[in-house]
Amino acid sequence: MVSTEELKNVKIPKAKDLIREKNRLAPGHRLCPGCTAGTIARCATLVTDPENVTVFHATGCMEVATTIYPFTAWRVPWFHNAFENVAATASGAEAAYRAMVRKGKLEKMPDIIAFAGDGGTYDIGLQSLSGALERGHDFVYICYTNGAYMNTGIQRSGGTPMYAATTTSPAGSVIPGKMQWRKDLVAIAAAHKVQYVATASPAAHRDMMTKVRKALDVDGPAFILVDMPCPRGWRFPEELSVQVAQQGIDTCYFPLYEIYDGREYVLSAKSKAIANKPERKLPIEEYLKGQGRFRHLFKPQKRDDLIAQFQAAVDQEWDYLQKLCNL
Amino acid sequence: MTKTTTKPGKRIGMTGDEAVANAAAVINPDVVAAYPITPQTIIVEHFSDFVANGEVDTEYVCVESEHSAMSACVGASVTGARVFTASASQGVALMYEILFIAAASRLPIVMAVANRALSGPINIHGELTDQTVCRDTGWISMFSESAQEAYDTTFLSFKIGETPEVSLPVMFGLDGFILTHALEGVHPLDRDFVKAFLPDRVMKYPTIPGNPVSSGLLALPDYYMEVKYQQELAMTAARKVMPKVFKEFGEITGRNYKMVEEYKMDGAETAFVTMGALAGSTKYVVDKLRSEGQKVGMLKVKTFRPFPDEEIAKALKNVEAVGVIDRDLTFGSPGPALYSDLKASLYDYKDRPQVFGFVAGIGGRDVDVKEYEYVYKQVLKHKGAEKAVPIEWIGLRK
Numbered sequence: 001m002v003s004t005e006e007l008k009n010v011k012i013p014k015a016k017d018l019i020r021e022k023n024r025l026a027p028g029h030r031l032c033p034g035c036t037a038g039t040i041a042r043c044a045t046l047v048t049d050p051e052n053v054t055v056f057h058a059t060g061c062m063e064v065a066t067t068i069y070p071f072t073a074w075r076v077p078w079f080h081n082a083f084e085n086v087a088a089t090a091s092g093a094e095a096a097y098r099a100m101v102r103k104g105k106l107e108k109m110p111d112i113i114a115f116a117g118d119g120g121t122y123d124i125g126l127q128s129l130s131g132a133l134e135r136g137h138d139f140v141y142i143c144y145t146n147g148a149y150m151n152t153g154i155q156r157s158g159g160t161p162m163y164a165a166t167t168t169s170p171a172g173s174v175i176p177g178k179m180q181w182r183k184d185l186v187a188i189a190a191a192h193k194v195q196y197v198a199t200a201s202p203a204a205h206r207d208m209m210t211k212v213r214k215a216l217d218v219d220g221p222a223f224i225l226v227d228m229p230c231p232r233g234w235r236f237p238e239e240l241s242v243q244v245a246q247q248g249i250d251t252c253y254f255p256l257y258e259i260y261d262g263r264e265y266v267l268s269a270k271s272k273a274i275a276n277k278p279e280r281k282l283p284i285e286e287y288l289k290g291q292g293r294f295r296h297l298f299k300p301q302k303r304d305d306l307i308a309q310f311q312a313a314v315d316q317e318w319d320y321l322q323k324l325c326n327l
Numbered sequence: 328m329t330k331t332t333t334k335p336g337k338r339i340g341m342t343g344d345e346a347v348a349n350a351a352a353v354i355n356p357d358v359v360a361a362y363p364i365t366p367q368t369i370i371v372e373h374f375s376d377f378v379a380n381g382e383v384d385t386e387y388v389c390v391e392s393e394h395s396a397m398s399a400c401v402g403a404s405v406t407g408a409r410v411f412t413a414s415a416s417q418g419v420a421l422m423y424e425i426l427f428i429a430a431a432s433r434l435p436i437v438m439a440v441a442n443r444a445l446s447g448p449i450n451i452h453g454e455l456t457d458q459t460v461c462r463d464t465g466w467i468s469m470f471s472e473s474a475q476e477a478y479d480t481t482f483l484s485f486k487i488g489e490t491p492e493v494s495l496p497v498m499f500g501l502d503g504f505i506l507t508h509a510l511e512g513v514h515p516l517d518r519d520f521v522k523a524f525l526p527d528r529v530m531k532y533p534t535i536p537g538n539p540v541s542s543g544l545l546a547l548p549d550y551y552m553e554v555k556y557q558q559e560l561a562m563t564a565a566r567k568v569m570p571k572v573f574k575e576f577g578e579i580t581g582r583n584y585k586m587v588e589e590y591k592m593d594g595a596e597t598a599f600v601t602m603g604a605l606a607g608s609t610k611y612v613v614d615k616l617r618s619e620g621q622k623v624g625m626l627k628v629k630t631f632r633p634f635p636d637e638e639i640a641k642a643l644k645n646v647e648a649v650g651v652i653d654r655d656l657t658f659g660s661p662g663p664a665l666y667s668d669l670k671a672s673l674y675d676y677k678d679r680p681q682v683f684g685f686v687a688g689i690g691g692r693d694v695d696v697k698e699y700e701y702v703y704k705q706v707l708k709h710k711g712a713e714k715a716v717p718i719e720w721i722g723l724r725k
Contacts, residue, residue, distance in 0.1 A: 052536045056402065057543075064545045069554070072541035079405050079534045080543035081428055085398035088390060092360055092402030092410075093534065095386035099357040099408060100535075102384060110536040128398065131391030 001219050004260045007196060010214045012047050015206070022075070024050055029073035030065040034231040034238025036202040036245065037062040040144050041115065043205050047213040048111045050076050056093065058086035058116035058125060061151045062144070084124035087132035087141060090114040094137040111216045112139035117228075118159035119149040122183050133192035133221045140215040141223045143185065146230035154233045158183040161253070162313060163306055164293045166233075171296035176306055181313055186259070189223035193262035196222040201256060202229070203245035204270050211258065211268075227254040235292020244290065250274070251287040252318040257325065265324040275327050281318075284311045341513045343474040343506035344369030347413065347439045349513075350481035352377040354521055357408035360388035360399035364418040365451045366503040367441035371413060393418035397425040397436075404434035405542060407533035409485065412436065415503060416443035416457045423464070429496045430465025430558060432543060435488030435528065436496040439481065442470075442603065443503040444690040452691020453503035455603055456655040459631065459664035461498065465558050467565055468632040469499040470603040474511035477501040479582055482516065482524065486572045489528045492564040502604035502654075504691060516580070524579065562633045569630060586635035588627040589642050591617055595624030597706050598643065598680070599699070601652040602628045602665055605688060609652070612699035623703060628665060636672030643673065646680040650706040652699075652721075654688040662718050683709050687721040698722050 012018070024045035031038045041062060045053065054077040057063045063080050066073040081089040090112055100106035116125055121143040129141060148166045149155040156169040160178050165171040169178035190197045195218045200208035208226065215222035229245050231238040248254035249270050256268035267275055274280045285307055288294040297303045297310075341349060348370045351359070361371045378387045388403075390396045393414050404410045414422060419440055429436050444454035458468060467487060471477040477499070484497035501507055532540045546554050569586055577583035588606075591613050592598065599609045606627040616623045626642055626649075628635065643649060653663035661667050666684035673679040685702050688694045698721050709716045 050539075054534055054536060067541050067544040069544040069546040069550045072544065074541050075539050077534045077536065077538050078541040079402070081398055081401050082425060085395060085425065088395035088398035089402035091388055091390070091395070092358060092399030092404075093406050094402075095358045095360070095388045095399070096403040096406040096408035096410075097535075099384065099386045100406070103357075106535065127391060128395050131395055134391070135388065 002217050004195065004264070007214050007217060007260065010210065010217055012206070012210050012213050018046055021046055022050070024048070024074065024076045025066065026073045026075055030068065031061065032232050032238070034241045035061070036228045036230070036241045037144055039202045039205070040142070040208070040226050040228060043202070043209050044113060044142055044212045045076060047209045048113070048216065052108070053077070053111040053113065054079070054093065056081070056086050056090045056112070056114045058114070058120035059083035060117040060120055062115060062117070064151060083120050085128045086114045086116045086120065087125065087128040090139045091132045091135065091137045094139050109138060114139055114141045116141070116143055117151070118143060118145035118147060119157045122158035122185055129189070130192065133189060133194050133223065136220045138220055140212065141221065142212070142226060143224070144226045144228040146228040146233055147182070148233050150230050150233045159185065162310060163297060165296060166293070176296055176303065177293070186225050190259045190262045194221045194223065195261055197224070197259040197262070199225045199227070199254065199256050201227045201245045201249055201254060203242050203249055204256060204268070207256060207268055207270070233293065235295070236290055240290070247282065247287045247290070250280070250282040251284050251314065252281055253284060253287055253314050255318060255321055257321065265321070267325050267327070275322055275325070284314050338512040338514050340510050341474055342369060342508050342510055343477050343501045344441065344508065345373050346474040346478035346513045347481055347501065348373035348377070349515065350478045351411050352383050353516055353518055354409070354411070354482065354485060354525065355383045355518070356385050356411040358386045358388065358400070358403035358410045359412060360390050360396045360403065360410070361412045362390050362393045362396045362414070362418060364393070364415050366443055366507040367413045367415040367418070367439070369507065370439060370441065393421040394425065397422035397429065400436045401425060401429050401432065401434060404429070404436050405432065405534040407528060407530035407535065409528050410436045411438070413439040413441065415441040416445050419457045419461065420445060423461070426461060426464040426466060428543070431554065433494040433561065434496055435485070435494055437481070437484040437488060438496070438498040439477070440498050440500045441503050441507045442500040450690045451503065453505045453604070454654055454689055454691065455500060455502070458498060458500045459655040462632055462664065465495065466632065467495050467497040469497070469630050470628070471499060471501045471506065472604060472606040472627060474501070474506055474509070475513050475582070476584070477506060478513050479576065479580070479584065482521070483572055483576055483584065486525055487565065487569055490568045490572070491529065493561055493568050495561050495565060500603060505604045514580070520579065524576065566633045584629060586630040587638040587642055588629060590625040590627065592624035592626070592642060594622055596622040596647050597703070597710070598623060598646050598649045599625040599652060599702065600628065600649050600665065600669060601625070602631060603654060605652055605654055605694060608694060609699060612696055615696070616700070616703060621703070631665070634668050634672065639669060640673055640676045640679065643680050644676070644678045648681040648683065648706050648710040650683050650685055650702045652685045652687050652702060656686065656689060666718065681710060681712065683716055684718040685721050686718060692722055694722060
C-alpha cells in the first residue's frame with residue numbers, strides 16, 4: 001500500500017530521458033489536426049512500462065481515430081468494449097489479472113489505464129465509474145473532457161460549459177446556448193474517498209504526467225480529469241490548442257489541483273501561482289472570446305450580462321476551491 | 328453455511344440455482360462478475376459463500392448493474408480468463424448491448440439465465456422470452472429440463488464455448504422457480520472430472536501485459552461484413568462441436584444430451600415440440616397418452632442457437648402433425664420463437680409435418696396435464712387443415 005506521503009513525492013523521469021522513449025501511441029492515427037487527445041494519451045502512457053501496461057478505452061474520438069480496423073496506433077495492449085462501460089470493463093480485466101497473479105500465471109499487477117471522454121463519463125458512464133471506484137479496483141480512470149460529444153458532432157454533455165453553443169444546445173435568438181453549469185465530476189469522484197483524484201491539462205504536460213504516475217502508483221482506483229481543447233468543437237484555430245488550455249488554467253475555468261484521500265485538496269503549481277498572486281488571474285472574457293462556441297456572447301452585440309454571469313460562476317468555484325485548499 | 332459440493336459423491340438435494348452455483352464452483356472460474364436478480368439470486372448468493380469460505384479462488388466482482396456485469400465479464404474474458412455470470416429477465420435485457428460485443432469479440436463467457444418473464448407488467452416467474460430474444464446476439468443458447476441438466480449444462484457450456492474453432496459465449500436457461508427454486512436430487516461432479524473434461528482455456532490474442540494487441544476496433548463497411556461472417560462460421564463450427572462434446576460428457580457421466588432429444592418418437596404420428604422445463608411435463612403426458620394407445624411422441628429442443636434444423640427435420644420426417652408449445656412471446660410475428668424457427672427450418676423438406684403453434688405458461692402460469700391433452704386434441708383436430716391455423720394461447724383467462 002503506497003502511503004499518501006509517498007504519493008506526494010512521486011517523481012517522473014527527466015524530460016531528456018522521456019523524449020528518448022518510444023511513444024506508446026504511434027503517429028499516423030486519424031485524430032484531427034490540433035486535437036489534444038493524442039497529446040494526453042501519449043503523455044499518460046509515456047510514464048508507464050510498455051511491457052507492463054494495458055489500456056482500455058470507451059467509445060469516443062480517441063478510440064475511433066486510433067483503431068480503424070485493420071489498423072491500430074497502439075503499441076501497448078489495448079481493448080475497447082462500448083461507450084458507457086470502460087470502468088466496468090477495466091474492473092473485469094483488473095479482477096482477471098488479480099486472479100492470474102494469485103495463480104502464478106502473471107508475475108505482477110500491470111498498470112491499467114481507462115480512457116473516456118466527457119460524454120462517456122459525466123453522462124452515460126457515470127454509474128459504471130461510480131461502481132468501479134466504490135469497489136476499489138486498481139486502475140486509473142482518465143476522463144479527457146472536451147465539453148461535448150465531439151465524436152458524434154458536438155452535442156451537449158454534462159461537461160459542456162454554460163452558454164456554449166453545441167448542436168443540441170445551439171445559440172438561438174431566444175436561448176443563448178447551454179443554460180446549465182457543468183457537473184462537478186471531480187468532486188463526485190473524490191466523494192468515493194479514493195486515494196487520489198486530480199485535474200490536469202495539456203498546457204502543463206509534466207504536471208499531467210506526474211499526476212498519471214501518482215494515480216498509477218495508488219493501490220486502488222484513481223481518477224484524473226484532463227482538459228482537452230478541441231479546435232473543431234470549440235471553434236478556434238488548430239495551432240492554438242495548448243494556448244487555449246493555458247487560458248483555461250489562467251482564467252481559473254479549469255484550475256489544476258489534487259485531492260488526496262478524498263479530503264486533502266492541494267493546488268498544483270500553475271494554479272497555486274494564481275492563488276498566490278490573484279492579479280495573474282485573467283478575466284473569463286479572454287477565454288470566451290477566442291472560441292467560436294461563445295461567439296454569440298460577442299456578436300451581433302456583446303452580452304455583458306451573460307459574460308458577467310459566467311465570470312461569477314467561475315469566481316464562485318475558484319473561491320470555494322481555494323477554501324478547500326485551506327488558502 | 329452452504330454445504331460443500333465441490334467433492335464427488337452421491338446424489339445431493341439441490342435447487343436448480345444451487346446446482347448451477349455448485350457446478351460453477353467445481354469449475355472454479357477465474358472471474359465471476361454478477362448482479363443479483365430474482366430468480367437467479369441463489370446462484371450468486373451460493374457462489375458468494377464458496378468465495379467467502381475459500382472453496383474457490385475466483386475473483387468475485389459484485390457489480391452495480393447487469394450492464395456492468397456483462398461489461399466486466401468482457402473485460403475479464405479478453406485477458407484469457409475463464410469467466411462466468413448469471414442473470415434473468417430485466418438483467419439480461421440490460422446486458423443486451425454488451426451481449427453482441429461479447430460474441431463479436433469471440434469471448435467464451437458462460438451465463439446461466441434463470442428464465443423469467445419480462446416487464447411489464449413486472450413479474451418474477453418463469454418464462455423463456457428473456458433468453459429467446461437474445462437469439463440474434465451471436466451467443467450459443469441452450470435450455471435445461473431439470474436441475475441435473477442445468478448442472479451438467481454448466482460444464483458443457485464452458486467446453487463448447489472454449490473450443491478454439493467456436494470461441495463464442497454460451498447462455499443456458501433454467502426456468503424461473505420451476506427449476507431455479509425446486510429441490511431435486513443432483514449427481515455432482517468433481518474437480519478431477521473438470522481436469523479431464525475441461526482443460527485450461529487457451530486464448531490466441533489475450534489483452535495481457537507485454538502482448539501489444541488491439542481488440543475491439545472500429546470496423547467500417549470495408550471490413551465489418553467479414554468480421555460478422557466469421558461469427559456465422561463459428562456458429563457453424565458449433566453445430567459440429569456440440570454433438571461431440573455431448574458424447575464425450577455422456578461417456579464419462581452416463582448422462583447423454585443431444586441438440587434435439589427424441590422422446591417416444593418410434594411410430595409417432597403426432598408430436599409435441601418444446602423447450603426447457605415444459606419438456607419434463609410433456610414427457611409425463613406423452614407416457615399417459617401412449618398408455619391410452621395414442622401414437623404420440625415429443626421433441627425437446629435443447630439447443631436454441633445454433634438452431635438444430637437438420638436434426639429436427641430428420642426427427643419429424645415421418646410425423647404428420649406437431650404441436651409446438653412456446654413459453655415465450657413475440658408480437659406481430661408469424662409466431663413465437665420456437666414455432667417460427669421450426670416452421671422455417673422444415674419448409675424446404677418434402678417430408679414434413681404440419682405445424683401448429685401454442686403459447687403456454689407465460690409469466691409463470693402453470694400448465695397442467697389437461698392443457699397438454701388439449702394441445703394434443705387440437706393438433707388432431709387441425710391435422711389436414713388447408714390453411715394456416717392461428718397460434719392458440721393455452722390456459723388464457725376468458
